[in-house]
Amino acid sequence: MTPKRKQKLFVILGLVSLTAVAVGLTLYALRANINLFFSPVQIAQGDAPLERQIRAGGMVKEGSVLRDPDSLDVAFTVTDYVDDLEVYYSGILPDLFREGQGVVVVGELQADGRMYADKVLARHDENYMPPEVAQALKEAGYSPADFQAKAAEVGKRLEAEGVPQANEY
Amino acid sequence: MWAFIHKLGSPKWFYGISAKLQPWFWAAAALLLVTGSLWGLAFAPADYQQGNSFRIIYVHVPAAFLAQSIFISMAVSGLVFMVWKIKVADMAAAVMAPLGAAMTFVALFSGAVWGVPTWGTWWMWDARLTSMLILLFLYLGVIALRGAFTSRDSASRAASVLAMVGVINIPIIKYSVDWWYTLHQPATFTLTSRPTMPIEMWLPLAIMVLGFYSFFIALTLMRTRSEILRREANKRWVHDLVKGRVEETR
Numbered sequence: 001m002t003p004k005r006k007q008k009l010f011v012i013l014g015l016v017s018l019t020a021v022a023v024g025l026t027l028y029a030l031r032a033n034i035n036l037f038f039s040p041v042q043i044a045q046g047d048a049p050l051e052r053q054i055r056a057g058g059m060v061k062e063g064s065v066l067r068d069p070d071s072l073d074v075a076f077t078v079t080d081y082v083d084d085l086e087v088y089y090s091g092i093l094p095d096l097f098r099e100g101q102g103v104v105v106v107g108e109l110q111a112d113g114r115m116y117a118d119k120v121l122a123r124h125d126e127n128y129m130p131p132e133v134a135q136a137l138k139e140a141g142y143s144p145a146d147f148q149a150k151a152a153e154v155g156k157r158l159e160a161e162g163v164p165q166a167n168e169y
Numbered sequence: 170m171w172a173f174i175h176k177l178g179s180p181k182w183f184y185g186i187s188a189k190l191q192p193w194f195w196a197a198a199a200l201l202l203v204t205g206s207l208w209g210l211a212f213a214p215a216d217y218q219q220g221n222s223f224r225i226i227y228v229h230v231p232a233a234f235l236a237q238s239i240f241i242s243m244a245v246s247g248l249v250f251m252v253w254k255i256k257v258a259d260m261a262a263a264v265m266a267p268l269g270a271a272m273t274f275v276a277l278f279s280g281a282v283w284g285v286p287t288w289g290t291w292w293m294w295d296a297r298l299t300s301m302l303i304l305l306f307l308y309l310g311v312i313a314l315r316g317a318f319t320s321r322d323s324a325s326r327a328a329s330v331l332a333m334v335g336v337i338n339i340p341i342i343k344y345s346v347d348w349w350y351t352l353h354q355p356a357t358f359t360l361t362s363r364p365t366m367p368i369e370m371w372l373p374l375a376i377m378v379l380g381f382y383s384f385f386i387a388l389t390l391m392r393t394r395s396e397i398l399r400r401e402a403n404k405r406w407v408h409d410l411v412k413g414r415v416e417e418t419r
Contacts, residue, residue, distance in 0.1 A: 012251060016337070036349065096288075096289075101218075121289045123354065125354050127366065128216050128366040129370075130367065
């Protein structure tokens with residue numbers, strides 16, 4: 001490689017790495033805004049604003065869905081297996097909505113810790129399987145372990161960052 | 170090895186070798202795409218939760234793979250062109266951009282269509298969807314930059330720089346689902362672990378991915394060949410080539 005080409009290569013690599021650092025720092029500074037939703041852990045710790053439209057996400061807790069037989073009103077609990085969030089909603093739920101399924105709810109958090117949702121979106125995990133396999137897994141006692149691991153990791157990270165716990169306020 | 174790479178940099182030699190390679194890639198693309206589509210759309214089992222709408226994966230995932238791979242190829246070609254002044258690299262980068270933009274659009278569009286039945290929305294400003302939209306804008310920027318200069322050399326250099334800087338977006342797309350909370354689920358396929366779907370589902374998908382890549386290679390070879398003829402129209406070897414063809418037909 002001639003010295004001129006070498007110099008050019010270094011200039012380009014320098015330019016690209018500087019841009020990468022700039023983009024990285026911007027994304028790091030904006031990380032709270034890039035997260036699509038608050039998890040119940042974050043809401044319990046008081047990170048989410050009250051009475052403003054926010055998004056919260058987690059799994060629909062097994063056995064928590066209550067439907068009003070005369071209307072479209074529904075109440076359920078969103079959990080990340082560390083903390084819970086009570087959600088009230090009136091409207092049509094997506095087809096994939098069910099207990100044990102990931103959801104993102106859009107709505108306002110009330111001072112009493114409940115959330116009134118305007119919209120409920122279903123989240124899908126990265127596992128696909130034919131119905132027979134799903135049945136076999138269910139019989140073998142399958143649990144959404146992936147999500148649990150992620151929630152535990154977030155909890156640990158918040159603790160390490162020294163975010164004050166709810167009971168310290 | 171080095172001799173081969175040096176030869177690849179010569180437009181005349183590239184024109185010759187690509188003529189021999191091209192039919193193989195077209196044949197592979199046709200065979201794989203037909204097999205993959207039939208298998209994936211008609212014979213693979215439906216998903217336990219999503220039913221048949223899960224079959225969009227057989228278009229969505231290969232298109233998204235290709236959208237990112239083409240951008241990386243464009244950036245590498247840009248680097249080769251800028252540092253080693255190899256013109257064939259720039260010609261290849263120029264012809265790749267429209268296909269990359271089209272694949273990004275296909276990934277975004279099929280994702281939106283898939284989002285309606287599964288998520289309950291066709292668009293959400295989550296990190297994966299937004300970074301993919303930025304990729305589409307980067308492609309459009311590269312294409313627009315090539316058209317914005319009267320001098321071809323300035324256009325090529327501007328487009329190469331944008332491709333090289335824009336490549337930073339690729340790891341952001343890939344890791345967006347791990348770094349932030351998103352509506353989009355994490356990757357089903359990784360190089361390090363087993364796919365989280367059974368073989369009768371991922372085998373047709375793998376065939377579709379290979380088919381998309383073969384199609385990309387075949388189309389890039391074909392379009393680079395016409396770009397070579399266009400840019401080298403005043404060169405001696407092109408004149409001789411055309412003269413030979415004309416005499417053949419007489």
